[in-house]
Amino acid sequence: MTDVKHMKWWGWGLEGVGFHFEDKPAFVPFVQKAVGLDVRTPPVPPLSFDELTVAPPRLSPAFEAELVSIVGEENAFTDDKTRVVHTYGKSIRDLLRIRRNEIARVPDIVVYPGDEHAVQQIVDAAVAAGAVLIPFGGGSNIAGSLEPLADEERTIVSLDLGRLDRVLDIDEGSGLARIQAGAQGPSIEEQLNARGWTMGHFPDSFTHSTVGGWVATRSSGMQSDKYGDIADIARGLRMVRPGTVVELRPLPSTSTGPSVREMIIGSEGRLGVITEVTVQVHRQPAVREVQAYFFPNWKAGLAAMHAISESDAAPSITRVSDARESGFSLSTRKESKGISGAAQNVLMSVLKRRGWDLEQMCLSFIGFEGSASHVAYEKKLVGAIVKKHGGLGVGKGPGALYDQKKFDTPYLRDFLLDRGAAADVSETAAPWSKLQAVYDDTVAAAQAAYAALGVHGWIMCHLSHSYNSGACLYFTFAFVHGDDPIAQYEVVKSSIQQAFMTHGGTLSHHHGVGVEHAPWMAQDISEGGVALMQGLFDAADPTSQFNPGKVLGPRQLTASDVAAIVADAPR
Template sequence: MTDVKHMKWWGWGLEGVGFHFEDKPDFVPFVQKAVALDVRTPPVPPLDFDQLTIAPPRLSPSFEATLVAIVGEENAHTDDMVRVVHTYGKSIRDLLRIRRNEIARVPDIVVYPADEWDVQQIVDAAVAEGAVIIPFGGGSNIAGSLEPLPDETRTIVSLDLGRLDRVLEIDEGSGLARIQAGAQGPDIEAQLGAKGWTLGHFPDSFTHSTLGGWVATRSSGMQSDKYGDIADIARGLRMVRPGTIVELRPLPSTSTGPSVREMIIGSEGRLGVITEVTVQVHRVPEVREVQAYFFPNWKAGLAAMHEISESDASPSITRVSDARESGFSLATRKASKGISGAAQSVLMSVLKRRGWVLEDMCLSFIGYEGSASHVSYEKKLVGAIVKKHGGLGVGKGPGALYDQKKFDTPYLRDFLLDRGAAADVSETAAPWSKLQEVYDTTVAAADKAYEALGVHGWIMCHLSHSYHSGACLYFTFAFVHGDDPIAQYEVVKYSIQQAFQDAGGTLSHHHGVGVEHSPWMEQDISEGGVALIQGLFDSADPQHLFNPGKVLGTLQVTADDVAEIVANAPKAPAPAPAP
């Protein structure tokens, strides 16, 4: 049996780890106000695994024998649990379907290659068989980039790269590291950190996602302001294709025609199987700290982040939450006692005396890295900008808490699902001049969708990933669902995604396309752009064996289509008030 570890089949993360509210006194009233849900209601756990309906593998004995001969019996699996784990990612649609026993198609066999040669043999054998190949990293994707097409009749091979998890080489003179594509975030940082280096890439999914997955979906990390998105970090790579390997050397820059590297980054397995990536790495900084700030309102926070992006300061993190998300963050704090609790009360009193409306207050986190003198210099620059926009620094304490809890939020989604509420995220990017319009349009579209559904819904947002020309807006939304949760979810999700397009944003900043976002590709990159990508896929994979249906799907929507979906929204009964 392979020793590659996976997340639990029905939710995020590891068994035995979950969200708890008993030590967070403000959480119960906050959720009641936000979505009219009493979280003290006893949870309804997921189905037992043996209650799932799982079709048997569609796999010829000869092809199975070929794969077993390549990877060994212990690394080729057709048992139901392993196949189900490799069926979906962790989007809310994925979790709703798995909990409702809605599993249209599962992979027929899961294989764990030991090295690139194994991958090459698997790919060549699958192509000869006419079988579908779906590369699998950590299984954390939330855009539908992993699921088999429901009507797929060919054999499906899930090619799990979990055994390819090593840092192979560090070129210390160039700040480059060769890393196998199946290495997960913690493994990468542990191996690099042991030699004094860091990749600096920390997406929300860091603890359960892989380098290959980051490249395949064009990922961004929480510290991308300093280290760049994965497209900036990945300098070279190796990708297995039928009968050959694409090898791109880690050169600082080239002028060699259309960028093959850029074709592969974000291709979501449609062109081949990424086995190795050469990335730029950095020495572990002398000082790393995250400072917290309060702004009197969202407008002031946005203006401050914009000015910071144009200044001589170069923080690793620039993040500000709107008033709703700030309220959520404060509601998930543990109870404060003694000096800490008194200090919070004093601070709130001071802000009130300054004329702040506490319900409009916005929480910001800004990260600094480098030498002690450099960090001190940047903090002074940022502090002056924050003050100019009416903000107030509140020290490292809240920032340290953010740093500790930054990877825990996905567990809250399972907690809410157990209690009949759906929560998900959508993120976009837009120029600075359009950010407020994107924000206003998206919040209004979500509220209209909630009204159409007849539910008490919630949407909140933070700005992150600042660039010279714009930034990312990351929205979280939630509502108590009825008997048809996926149809209700689509009303909200489609409304939000269309709002991005209507206001000048992109369909996704860093979660990728998959099948969740593919209906907006034509609106996002134009009909001509879609034709170019389709031509690339058709030429590189004429049989459509590599992860078919991702990035470009059969459905393209318009604003009128989304308006009709909202108009025909399935009404949900209003939730009963809390006792």
């Protein structure tokens, strides 16, 4: 039996870990107001695994024997649970389908190679057998990048990289680390930190995602303002293809034609199996802290983040939540007593006396890293910008709490699903000049979708991942669903995605494309761009055996298509 650990088959994270509201007195009234749900309602747990309908594997004895000979009997699985674990990622659509026993197609066998040579053997055997290969990292993807096509009749092999989990080498003179593709976030940082280094890449999925998955989906982390997105961090890589290995050396810059590295980053397994990534690493900072700030409204917070991006300050995190998300964040605090509770009451009284509408107040977190003098200098610069835009610093206490809880939010989706509510996220990036329009239209589009569905819904947003020319807007939406939750979700999700397109945003800033976002690719990169990308996939994989259907998908949507989806919404 392999030692690779996986998330629970029906939800996020590990068994026994979940969201609890009993110590958060503001949470119950907040959710009641936001989506009309009383969270004290007894939960309806997911099905037991024995209630699932799982089709038997479509696998010839000869091909199975060949794969077993490569990885060993202890690393090849055809049992139902292992196959189901490797069927979906963790999008709300994935979680709804698994809870409703809607499993159209599962992998036929799951294999865990122990080194690159075994990966090469698996790839070559699968291609020769006419099988489909789907690389699997941590299983955290929320864009449909892992699921087999429902009508796939060929044998499907899920190639789990979980045994390839080591930091192989650190070039300390260059700040470069070679890391096997199956290494997950906590393991990577533990191995790097032991030698005084950090990768600095902390996506929401950090605790259950891999460096190979980050590269394959073009991930971004919470500290990307300082360390860059994964496309900036990944300097070299190795990728197994039929009969060969693509090896890209970690050079600082090259002028060698179209970038093969860029072709692979974000390719979601369509071009081959990533086995190793060489990443830029940094010495651990002497000082690291996250400061909290309040702004009187979203417009002021947005302007402040823009000003910080243009300043000499270079924080590791620049994040501001709109009033709705700020209200949510405050609702998830534990009850404050004694001096802490009194201080919060005094602060709110001071803001009221200043004329603030507390219903419009926006919470911001800004991170600082480096030497003590550097951090002090940047805090001074940022403090002046915050003050200029009417904001107020409230210290590092709330920031420390944010830092501790930053990976816990996904557990809330399972909590809400147990109570008949669906919650999910969509994120985009756009130029600074277009962000307000993207924000306004997206909120309006979601509210129109809720009206079409006849449901009480909620949408909230934060700005993160700032660049010189623009920033990421990250939306979270939720509603109490009816008897056809996936169809209702499609209405809301499509409306939000189309709003991104209408005002010049991108279909996804860091969650990848998969099948969820593929319908908007032509609007995002143009029909000519889609044709060019399709040509790449066709040339690299003419028999469509590497994770088919991802990124481009079978159908492109137009704005009128989305309008029709909303008009036909189930009520």
